[in-house]
């Protein structure tokens with residue numbers, strides 16, 4: 441039996457042990473899906489606190505209920521470790537580490553490189569490596585493959601390598617890891633066959649493509665598509681504001697067209713670990729090939745200026761009632777980057793807080809999911825959302841439209857509201 445056949449048999453028997461490197465928003469749900477499919481999972485993380493929490497059966501990720509995780513930990517189907525030397529024990533390594541941007545908005549692939557080095561030190565014949573972190577096209581072949589083949593093993597024969605973009609949408613109750621179609625692209629056809637065999641028990645639908653580069657670009661197209669369309673409606677919000685037209689009315693009416701229109705909504709700007717970041721990976725790659733990705737640049741510009749637009753709205757509304765921003769009490773509602781989640785990474789609310797603060801407003805915030813925020817060394821704590829607080833604020837800015845908030849109370853009590861999400865009308 442060759443290595444491909446061995447792995448396909450292990451997948452069919454569920455005797456393959458699957459490794460997940462990076463147990464965060466992406467890695468932990470993936471580990472749980474692998475365990476649900478009947479595999480034993482060994483999870484790796486450099487943070488000992490994360491490892492200890494998981495081994496105690498507690499989940500630090502909102503989308504993974506602790507009861508579900510605890511059962512797998514108790515049955516020894518999921519174990520976590522910070523000992524990357526144990527990578528040699530697993531049959532498949534799924535790499536789910538962060539891919540942020542540097543200060544100059546260039547890709548920071550240091551986490552991917554650290555994982556690739558760790559895999560390179562322990563690789564043995566009969567292992568599969570799948571990169572899941574969002575990255576620029578070429579990463580799998582240029583950064584992982586040389587490290588995997590350095591000791592003489594051949595990808596496609598002795599070991600198998602693919603890219604498979606993680607598409608998890610935190611907080612989405614309908615589309616989760618197991619029922620979101622899983623795209624993957626291997627270096628060779630044998631790589632695709634092996635990944636298909638191992639992944640098919642864990643995912644409802646698999647979508648193979650012909651190369652890692654195609655799979656890498658799928659993810660970048662998806663997130664660039666969102667960034668550009670959000671940029672377009674954000675610009676439409678500015679246009680409508682200048683024309684004195686209600687942008688929400690225009691969008692809702694446009695969305696009645698049953699074909700050729702897809703609804704996107706304006707807001708305070710982009711947040712999270714994906715949409716504000718991923719398109720810049722592609723832009724960076726293309727700059728190296730002397731091509732400027734214009735849509736990405738323009739959308740990035742419009743989206744990153746939205747907090748300025750909304751803070752100007754606050755100033756205008758205060759001005760209407762004869763007040764200056766300086767010294768006014770401004771209550772920001774919601775600081776997570778989107779509703780009903782506890783993630784504040786890249787949240788535009790941080791810019792809104794900072795800009796208001798810089799202009800001398802007395803700023804407080806409420807967010808049921810985020811207890812405290814550290815912005816420019818300033819610590820703010822979430823305050824309880826009482827009617828008194830809302831009534832005594834000079835202006836309330838709704839930045840994140842969490843479902844559980846009492847919008848009726850806000851509408852009734854606030855002297856002035858700037859609603860970046862149209863939440864008051866949506867909850868009327």
Ligand SMILES: NC(=O)c1ccc[n+]([C@@H]2O[C@H](COP(=O)([O-])OP(=O)(O)OC[C@H]3O[C@@H](n4cnc5c(N)ncnc54)[C@H](O)[C@@H]3O)[C@@H](O)[C@H]2O)c1
Pocket residue numbers: 461462463464465466467484485486487490536537538539551554555572573574575606607608609610712713714
């Ligand atoms: N969060 C999302 O909604 C989302 C959705 C789709 C894709 N992605 C992509 O998935 C990847 C992971 O994102 P995330 O949100 O899960 O990040 P995260 O920060 O929640 O989790 C990453 C984990 O990796 C660990 N880690 C870092 N370096 C490591 C190393 N060398 N070895 C082992 N563990 C290491 C960290 O300690 C952390 O626990 C990124 O590329 C991201 O763009 C994220």
